Amino acid sequence: MLTTRRVTFRLYPTKKQEKKLHDWRKLHQYLYNACLSHRITEYRHFGKNISYFDQQNCLPEFKKVWPEYKQLGSQALQATCKRIDYAFQRFFKGLAKFPGFKSFHRYRGWTYPGLSGWKADTTGYHGALELSNLGQIRMRGKVRIWGQPTTCTIIWKNNKWYCSITVKCEVKRETGTGACGVDFGTLRAVTFDNSTGIENPRFLAKSKDKIAKASRQLRRKRSPNKKKRIKASKRWKKARQKVSKLQNKVTNQRQDWQHKVSAQIVSGNSLVATEKLNLKGMTRKAKKRVRNSLIGGECKTHSRQGSKRKNQKTGLNRNLLDVGIGNLTQLIKYKVEESGGVFVEVPIKIAPSQTCPNCGKKKKKELSERVHNCDCGCVMDRDAAAATVMLNYARGLGANLLNRGSQSSGQNHTPKRCGGFAKDWELKRQKPRT
Secondary structure: OOEEEEEEEEEEOOHHHHHHHHHHHHHHHHHHHHHHHHHHHHHHHHOOOOOHHHHHHOHHHHHHHOHHHHHHOHHHHHHHHHHHHHHHHHHHOOOOOOOOOOOOOOOOEEEEOOOOOEEEEOOOEEEEEEEOOOEEEEEEEEOOOOOEEEEEEEEEEOOEEEEEEEEEEOOOOOOOOEEEEEEEOOOEEEEEOOOOEEEOOOHHHHHHHHHHHHHHHHHOOOOOEOOOOEOOOHHHHHHHHHHHHHHHHHHHHHHHHHHHHHHHHHHHEEEEEEEOOOHHHHOOOOOOEEEEEEEOOEEEEEEEOOOHHHHHHHHHHHHHHHHOHHHHHHHHHHHHHHOOOEEEEEOHHHOHHHEOOOOOOEOOOOOOOOEEEOOOOOEEEHHHHHHHHHHHHHHHOOOOHHHOOOOOOOOOOOOOOOOOHHHHOOOOOOOOOO
């Protein structure tokens, strides 16, 4: 069965090619803002809703007025128009804010939605990317499985050029016959049902001092201010790049660690059970603690913003986000499914951390209680007990190695989709209205 996967390569253009890439990025940014302005103007002044096809049909006439857009390719320009359509569809479905105009610094790149305008000369290990009207660009990167390229996205990020290519390939991943329950935390990032675990690497905590020092240096430089028409100083730009480099290093370290941990778990287990966590609620800011006092016969309210509870919650949120539980869960999930295994998300109402894995009795525990001690005589690590409860729940559902390859449980919701090019290309391009 063919699966679509995304792989990323680092591009190394020449100075002449890099200048042209920046010019193309600016043209796509202008087109994006023009499409957004077109939709807003038509609706506010004429009450007319502009669709993707309306703007796509305007492109031939648009290129006659602005001939520099001819070198970018028709499909790449259509993808930029479609990007605006995605933004409005997400807004109307309540998934994002109203689309806004993008500056050149915030516009990262463009997409080739088909095989026209580009070609990847590689077998998955380094190679070159050939773009129409630009030539070949040397690229470096290594992928585990290569296949048939379908789309290509050019990205400018952290003063570096990348190409993100989607390929259709047949994924093969080896796995074992084991089963495990996985509990995520902050003291230990991952704890298994057999009381073993993986320590929290704390990438952000280790780089916190360096980032704080670089941020202080950034605040001392002259920052840009559009309202006062103040341009950023060269030292501010240099200091900002330093902060960005440190933050991206932490991100890359965390992603590399997550991929290694997820591959390690899947390599020996065909059944993985974990808790379906509400990470947005868990990492919500602490509420202000309010106390009332009677002063001079009047009741006055005082808010304790700098309370100890707020500082503790901030530290807990930072540690949870440093592990990256959400992304780590998704990595484990798709790798288990690739290998034909079973991934089970235990509902939060089961309360694995409050349930005894031996007798099933529920007993509320404070977060500071790190040892599970039940009246039935079961004494074990709290996280390991929760992982055991998850594994028992998965086995109780009949999720064992006999039904490998079935769909994972916990997928009761239907994702909201905003359309795509495959659906649009089924329709013929309409003629421009006269």
